[in-house]
Amino acid sequence: MIHEYEVVIIGGGLAGLRAALQVFDAGVDVAVISKVNPLRSHSVAAQGGMNASLGNVRGPEGSVDTWKNHAYDTVKGSDYLADQDAVEIMCREAPLSVIELEHLGTVWSRLENGKIAQRPFGGAGFPRTCYAADRTGHNALHTLYEQVNHRKIPIYEEFFVTSLIRNQERCTGCTALEFLKGEIHGFIAKAVLMATGGFGRIFNKSTNALINTGDGQALALRAGVPLKDMEFVQFHPTTLYGTNILITEGARGEGGMLLNKRGERFMEKYAPGSLDLAPRDVVARSIEEEIAQKRGFEGDYVQLDLRHIGAERIKERLPGIRQISMDFAGIDPVNDPIPVQPGQHYSMGGIDVDINGQTILPGLYAAGECACISVHGANRLGGNSILETVVFGRLVADKIIEDINDLATPPKKQVEKGIKTSKNHLEKIIQSKGLENQFNIKNMLNKTMSTKFGIFRKEDGMLKGLGDIHKMQEIVSTVSIKNKELELNHALIRLLELQGMLHVAESVAISAIERRESRGSHKRTDFPERNDENFLKHTLVKGEAGNMVVSYSPVQLGMFEPEERVY
Numbered sequence: 001m002i003h004e005y006e007v008v009i010i011g012g013g014l015a016g017l018r019a020a021l022q023v024f025d026a027g028v029d030v031a032v033i034s035k036v037n038p039l040r041s042h043s044v045a046a047q048g049g050m051n052a053s054l055g056n057v058r059g060p061e062g063s064v065d066t067w068k069n070h071a072y073d074t075v076k077g078s079d080y081l082a083d084q085d086a087v088e089i090m091c092r093e094a095p096l097s098v099i100e101l102e103h104l105g106t107v108w109s110r111l112e113n114g115k116i117a118q119r120p121f122g123g124a125g126f127p128r129t130c131y132a133a134d135r136t137g138h139n140a141l142h143t144l145y146e147q148v149n150h151r152k153i154p155i156y157e158e159f160f161v162t163s164l165i166r167n168q169e170r171c172t173g174c175t176a177l178e179f180l181k182g183e184i185h186g187f188i189a190k191a192v193l194m195a196t197g198g199f200g201r202i203f204n205k206s207t208n209a210l211i212n213t214g215d216g217q218a219l220a221l222r223a224g225v226p227l228k229d230m231e232f233v234q235f236h237p238t239t240l241y242g243t244n245i246l247i248t249e250g251a252r253g254e255g256g257m258l259l260n261k262r263g264e265r266f267m268e269k270y271a272p273g274s275l276d277l278a279p280r281d282v283v284a285r286s287i288e289e290e291i292a293q294k295r296g297f298e299g300d301y302v303q304l305d306l307r308h309i310g311a312e313r314i315k316e317r318l319p320g321i322r323q324i325s326m327d328f329a330g331i332d333p334v335n336d337p338i339p340v341q342p343g344q345h346y347s348m349g350g351i352d353v354d355i356n357g358q359t360i361l362p363g364l365y366a367a368g369e370c371a372c373i374s375v376h377g378a379n380r381l382g383g384n385s386i387l388e389t390v391v392f393g394r395l396v397a398d399k400i401i402e403d404i405n406d407l408a409t410p411p412k413k414q415v416e417k418g419i420k421t422s423k424n425h426l427e428k429i430i431q432s433k434g435l436e437n438q439f440n441i442k443n444m445l446n447k448t449m450s451t452k453f454g455i456f457r458k459e460d461g462m463l464k465g466l467g468d469i470h471k472m473q474e475i476v477s478t479v480s481i482k483n484k485e486l487e488l489n490h491a492l493i494r495l496l497e498l499q500g501m502l503h504v505a506e507s508v509a510i511s512a513i514e515r516r517e518s519r520g521s522h523k524r525t526d527f528p529e530r531n532d533e534n535f536l537k538h539t540l541v542k543g544e545a546g547n548m549v550v551s552y553s554p555v556q557l558g559m560f561e562p563e564e565r566v567y
Contacts (some may be wrong), residue, residue: 002186002415005031005154006404008173010161010216011195012038014137014386015368017144018393019193019400024151026401031154033161033176033187035196035211038145042197042209043389046137047248047320049119049129050101050390051383052094056115059126067091068559069125074384075560077123077279078377079520079530081229081538083556086355086375090384093391098130101390106143108132109317119253119317121382123279123567127253129383134248134320137386159185160493161215162422164192164223164364165414171223171364172410175422179493182486184422186415190407191400193357194220194366195393198347202505203454204446206344207239207246216370218500220351221507225359226542228372228553229349230504231512231522234380235455236345237283241301243328244343247321249382251306251338252276254317258287259303259337260295266302274567281379281521282567284342288455291341303337342455346385348376348521349511352540357396363407367396374538374556378520426486429495434478438495441472441479445498448472449505453512458525466509473502506548511539514550532562 007023009016012034023030034041053065070091075082098116102108109117109131121129132139148155158179165173165186173188199214200206217227237258238247252258258276260266270286271278278286291300306314311334314322318333325333350372357365357373367373368389375388452465476499481491517531518524537552 001183002188002412003031004188005029006189007191007193007400008033008187008189009193009195010174011197011368011370012036012155012157013041013043013195013197013368014141014144014389015393016193016195017141017148018390019195019367019397020148020153021144021151022394022397023401024153028401028404031156032148033156033159033174035158035160035215037157038155039141040211041141042212043137043141043386045207045209045246046386047134047246048121048250048253049131049136049383050098050386051121051124051128051381052098052130052387053091053126053128054095054098054116054118054130056111057118057127065126065128067094070094070128072560073124074375074381076565077379077381079379079565080536080562081377081519081555083355083374084558084560085556086373088559089355089395090375090388090391093395094387097387097390101140101143104143104147106132106139119250120277121253122249122277122283123274123381124383129250129253131250134250134318140386140390160496161219162425162496163418164219165418166223166361167410167414170362170410173415175415175418177422177426177486180488182489184419186419188410188412188415190404190409191363191365193396193400194351194364194370195368196370198369199501199504200344200347202445202449202501202508203344204450205239205244207236207244208344213497213501214504215497215500216366217350218503220359220366221503221543223361223364224542225361225364226352226540227349227507228352228538228540229374229511230507230541231515231539232348232378232520233344233453233508234280234346234348234521235284235342237280237287237342238304238340239343240324240328241299241339241341245324245328246345247304247324247338247340249280251304251318251321254313255309256304256306258283259305260290261297262295266290266295271567278567279379279381284455285523287342297339301339301341304340305337306333307335307337346380348372348378348380356399357392358399365396365400367392378522426492429481429492430484430486432478432480434480436475436479438476438479438481438491438498441476442498444468445472445501445505449508453508456523456525457512459513462509462513466506466513469502469506469509473506476502507541510548510550511541515539536562
C-alpha cells in the first residue's frame with residue numbers, strides 16, 4: 001500500500017505535532033507517522049516546565065529577565081558547546097511560544113495576579129520556568145493533539161518506520177510496518193521531518209519511556225546522514241531510586257534539598273553559589289561522588305527532602321511527584337524524604353542539522369530531541385527541552401513550507417523498491433533459526449552503556465565497551481524469534497529497535513572515546529579538564545563502508561566568549 005503526501009512527519013510528540021499544525025495551516029498536505037498513539041509519546045512525561053523570559057517573577061534585587069539572560073544561562077550551561085545563533089533564536093522565540101501554547105488551549109499554573117507562573121530551575125539566573133504544576137508536557141501534548149485532531153490531520157499510529165527512501169540524492173519518503181496488520185506501507189513525500197525523540201533506552205537506568213530507542217537516529221545513519229555530539233548524554237540527578245522515574249527539577253525549584261546519609265546538604269561543597277539548583281551535570285556528578293565516598297544510603301542513593309516546603313505547597317505544585325512517590329516508593333514526601341539517584345534522561349546529540357533543521361540529505365529534516373540543532377551543547381538546562389520542541393517544530397516546518405513549492409512529486413519506483421527490500425528484510429528475520437535471545441543482548445547493551453559510558457568515563461573502559469558493542473552487532477544477526485507472523489509481533493518490533501540501538505550505541509562510544517577532554521555531561525577521569533584549544537568543536541560520526549568515521553565541525557560563537565564555568 002502506497003500513500004502520497006507533500007510532507008510526512010515521523011514522530012507524534014511535541015515537535016512532530018507542532019510541525020504538523022504549522023504545515024497544515026500553510027495549506028500543505030501532511031501526515032504524521034507514529035510508533036505509538038501520540039498521547040503515549042515521551043513528551044507527555046516532561047514534568048517541570050518550559051523556559052521563557054516572560055519576567056512575570058522578578059529576579060535578584062527586583063531585576064527583570066530578558067532573552068539575553070536566558071541565552072547566557074543556556075550557553076554557559078552548555079559548557080560553551082552550543083551554537084549561539086541557534087540559542088539566540090530559541091530564547092527570542094520562547095515568550096511567543098508560551099503564549100502561543102496558551103492560546104491553543106494549554107492550561108498554565110498562575111500567579112495571584114493572573115499571570116503565568118514561573119519557578120527557578122537549575123543553572124538559571126532568574127525564575128524563568130513556566131509550568132503547569134508538574135505535568136507541563138502532559139498539558140502541552142494534549143493541547144497539540146487536540147489541535148491536530150481538530151484539523152483532521154492523518155495520523156498513522158502503531159506504524160514502525162523501517163527505512164528512508166532516497167531518490168537521486170533526495171529523501172523522498174519512507175517505508176513502515178503497520179503493527180496491527182503486519183503490512184508494509186510506502187509513503188511518498190517531497191519532504192520528511194524526523195521528530196522521533198531520544199535514545200535513552202540504550203542505558204539501563206533511564207527516565208525515558210520504553211519507546212525511546214533512537215529509531216530516528218538509526219534511520220538517519222543508515223541513510224548516510226551524520227549524527228552530531230552523540231557523546232553528550234544527560235544524567236538527571238533525581239530519579240526515583242529503584243525505578244528511575246523522573247523526579248522533576250521543579251522539586252528543587254520549589255525548595256527541595258539533597259541530603260546524604262549524614263543528613264548533610266552536600267551541594268554546599270560542590271556548588272556553593274547555586275546549591276541544589278546547579279546544572280544537572282554538576283548535581284549528578286556530586287551525587288555520584290557522595291555515593292563513591294560512602295556517604296550515600298545503602299543501595300547507592302541520596303535523599304531529596306521536601307518536608308520543609310509544607311503539605312499545601314507540595315499538593316498544589318508537585319501533585320504528580322507526590323503521587324509517584326506514594327505509588328512507586330511507598331512514601332509520602334509530605335512526611336518522608338524521597339530516595340533518589342541519577343539516571344539517564346536526555347540526548348544532547350542527535351541527527352546533524354543546520355539552523356533550519358535541514359540535514360545534508362535534501363528533503364530530510366529533523367527537530368526535537370532526535371535532532372542536534374545544537375542549542376544544548378554539552379549539557380541541557382532544565383526547562384529548555386519542551387521549549388526546543390515547540391520553537392523548532394514550528395520554525396523547521398516554516399523552512400519545509402518555504403522549500404516545498406520548488407520540489408516535484410517524487411516517482412513511485414523507489415518506494416516500491418523500498419517496500420520490497422523491507423519485506424525481504426523482515427522475512428529474513430522471521431525465518432531465522434538462530435539460537436541467540438535478543439533480550440539477553442539488550443541487557444548486555446544496557447549494562448555496557450551504563451558501566452562504560454555513564455557519568456564518569458575512562459579510555460580503557462570505553463574501548464572495552466566499544467569492543468563489546470561490536471560483538472553484540474555480530475551476534476544480533478543470529479537472533480531467532482518464536483512468533484513467525486508479521487502482524488502483532490512485539491518480538492519483531494523489539495528486534496528492529498535493538499538493531500538500531502546497537503548502531504546508535506556505537507556512535508556514542510566512538511564519539512566519547514575520541515573526545516579527550518571533560519565538558520558538560522562528558523566527564524573523563526583520564527582527561528579531567530575542558531580543552532578549548534583542541535575540542536571546542538562538534539563531533540560528527542557517519543557510517544561509511546561498514547565503519548563509523550569521526551570528523552568535526554566548528555562551534556558557532558558570537559554573543560559570549562568561553563569562560564570558566566562556576567556555580
